[in-house]
Structures are given as C-alpha cells and as structure tokens.
Amino acid sequence: MRPPCDPSKFVADAVKNIPPSGIRRFFDLVSGLEDIVSLGVGEPDFITPWHIREMCIHSLEKGQTSYTSNYGLPDLRDALSRTYYKRYELDYDPSSEILITTGVSEALDIAVRTVVNPGDEVIIVQPSYVAYVPSVILAGGKPVIVSTYREDDFSLTAETLKPAITDKTKAIILNFPNNPTGAIMTQEELEGIADLVVENDLFVISDEVYECLTYEGKHVPFSSLDGMKDRTVMLNGFSKAYAMTGLRLGFAMGSPEIIHSMMMIHQYSMLCAPITAQIGAIEALRNGNEEMERMVREYDRRRHFIVRGFNRIGLECCNPKGAFYAFPYIGNTGLSSSEFAERLLDEKKVVTIPGDVFGEAGEGFLRCAYAASIDDIRKALDRMEDFVDGLKQ
C-alpha cells in the first residue's frame, strides 16, 4: 500500500498567503438562524428586469449557446462604446478597447495580472471591496494600503495618497462609488489624484461597478480626465445597475495595448464570457435605462430612510452618495466592529458586515446594505435601536 499524504503541502505559497476573509465565519454564524433580517447582502434585491430575462430565454430557445469572440459579442462592445460616448463623450473603439469579462471579478484579476510584475507595489485605497488585496498578492505584487477617513467623507485626498508612493509603485486601484462607504469623488478631487498619477508615472485600475448608483452629483469616470484614458483601465459590469449579479458579466475598457494583454490571459483562463449573459447585457444597454432609473430612485429613497434612521438611533452616519451601502459609525458604543456585528446578530438577528473586513480603516464602522425592502430596513433599524439602547444601560 502506498503511504497517505497531506494534500495541503501542494498548495502554493501565494495562495496560502491570502489573508483569511471575515465572511466565512459570518456565514457560519448566520446559517441555521431563523427570523434574521439581513443588511449584509452586497447585491440588489430586485430581480433582473423581465425584458432582459426574456431576451436570455429567447436566445436559449434559438440555440445561441456557442462560444463568442474572446473579446465578447461585437454587438455588446458596440453598445458599450455608444453608451459611454453618450454618457461621458468617452471614445472607446469597440474592436480593440473593450473586453467583456465574467463579472468585474475576472476583469480585476486579469487587469492586475496584466500590469503587476513580482515585487511591484500597488496602492489600494481602503475601506474597499475585499478582492483587491488578494488579487495583488496572487499576482506577486505588494499591496500598499492608503486609508480614507470619515472627516473627508471617505474620499481619497492627494495629501494622503502622496506619502504612499515609492519608486516601486506601479499602479493604484480606485473604487468609487465605494463599497462599503458609499463615497464618491468629485471631478476636482480626482484631478488632484490624476496629477500625482502623472508625476509618478502610475497606472490606474478603476473599479466603477457602482457607477450608475450615484445619487448626488454626477459620476466622473477616472478615464474621462485629461490625459488619463491611456493610463486607466475602467472595470465595470452589469450586476449592480441591472440587477444581474448571478449572470456574471463585466467589462474592461482601456488602451488597445492593455485590453489586448488582458485578453491574452482571458482567452486561456475564461475563453469568453457566457453568451446568454452577453445577450441579456445588450438588451440591458439598449432598452434597460428606464427600469434601471426606476431601481436607482427606489434605492435613493431607501438611502434617505436608512441614513435618517441611523442618525436617529444615535449611530452617526455620513451621507453615502453612491452604491447601496450606509456606513454608520459605532465606535462610541465601546464595541469593536466585529463585536458589534456579532452581538447584533446573536442578540437581535440582524446581519451587518463589520467595517474592518474592508480594511483597518473600516474599524469602528458597520456596512449596512440598503438593497433590502423598506420593511426589512425598518425592522433592522428597530432591532438595532433596541440593541444600542441595551448597550447604554
């Protein structure tokens, strides 16, 4: 008989070095509990609009189940090119400057792998989505964290960014509108960042998946700033704006050189994004605007409701101008983010995500998704009020 072995020794160091995600433990805590109200979900609570689903079904009936071009369906790239020209006068050539990916997750992975050499430093602005640090580590790069602060409404300032830049810095990952803070950046603020980017010859990976969920002011794509188009790859997708999370469809827009290089990885790892989702996405871009705007107005109302609610129950909450997350401050309750979130779940059956999951700068805050019905938000707020009152006694 051959000897047994420990399979974990085959796991590569880079994978072993991925920091553990706080979500697994939370998932285990939640499962099995009844009567929970969840503000912990990072996806819309709307179902994909019917006209989009209907188009997907129709394409399946017609037997459209083949591979597509590695870059994605030409009609989809064309529709994206037109959409971005119309929205921002951004001019991306559908034949060479757009790549359709399996969600923004894949786009992020291949964008990072495209630009990072082993040892390169990549600046990650936190609090932010949890995938950036692992992506950089897996590519052999070194994540360098820059924090944003409540006093600045969680927007990135040139003053905080500057000291983090070294001669090894290759790129910076931006995420506005931001998950988890809901922060957006004005054109003026972004211009300050762009100056630093040029001064230090950096590349920018800009994850703008919450672009369409901007409630106050107008979204400014980083690539729309003077001189930034060739220094930026914009990552975006259909999950949030069109409630298409499970269809896994994203895209990257950038210079032909970067997009082609990303496609080189994409063609061997993913080949192409699922055709059914691509067909749905064409329909979303052509005819989905009205439904999308209706969903955005609904989120906007929930946003007012939840922010007012938090401030009423004594959890100070600055005004999130984008995405669908409120980020109330719980630091003055004497509990840490994870203590607060765990006890809140345990005692009141309300699911929230502790802010430190999104980086140390998130300690003292909770991420509360308002992509939930008003009834659920109200219920969650009532239970949180009870919880906070209980802490005071």
Place this chain on the structure above:
Amino acid sequence: MDEKIRHILEILENDARTSPEEIASLTDMSAQEVSQTIAKLEETGVIRHYKTIVDWDLVGENYVYAVIELKVTLERNQGYQAIAERIYKFPEVRSVRLLSGDYDISLTVRGKSMKDVAFFVAEKIATLDQVQSTSTHFVLKTYKEDGVILHEPETIERLPVSF
C-alpha cells in the same frame, strides 16, 4: 419634473396609504413639506384619486367582468365625448376608452352574473342611437390589474451575506 415630486408620485402610486411621515423619511423632506406638496398635487389634479385593488373572489363576491368593443356612428356637432359621457355615467361601467383601429370605444363592465352583464349591454348600450355594433368578451381570469400582479409575486433567494 422635480425629482422630489417624482419620488412622491411613485411612492403613492405604489401604495396610496404611505403616510407623509414615511414619505418624508424616504425623500429627505419634512413631513409638513410632503403634506403641502401632496395637497398641491391633489389641487392641481395631478393626483386624481386614491383607490384600492380588491380581489373580490376571496370574499365570495364573484363579480363578472366583460370587455365590450363598440363601433359608433358620430352625429353632426357631436364628437366622441358625447357618447363617452352617456356611457360612463352608468355605474356598471368601470372604464371607457377611445381607441384607434377596428372599433372605436372599449369599455369594461362589471356585473353580478353573466346574465346581468349581457342584459346591461343589450338594453343600455346596444340600444344607444350612435352605437352601430357591440362585441362582448367576458373576462375569464385577471392576472394583472393596473400594474398589480394578482397572485404571489416573484421572490429571489439571496445569500444572507455577500460582499
């Protein structure tokens, strides 16, 4: 249109019973401001009416509905308005519309039985001078009424936690 007015109208169109306080917390206005805005919208006729969609079947009141298509002949000096007015004054008539196409006017009639509806059409509508012909279609089942789906709405199962 003012964004706040759009919010108020959408909220009320969805649920007319939403209180001014609740609307205020959804729109970042004060309850007083909301009440004043609604009063103005009522005054100017933007908000026409508040009503309830009832599933009468569930309380055993089995109303019969029919859609009736009319072809009409117009008399001199009288447009469609005159015939529409004659028709919409009957309480049995739930809606009246002027249409383009093969026939002119479509109405919805509600009665307690098929016989009721048939007699109403035969006696009150078909006998009007301007009415050339009628075609009555009884409603077998209503799936959606004025934007409201009359059975369990679709729901989705989401993971309770995700980033």
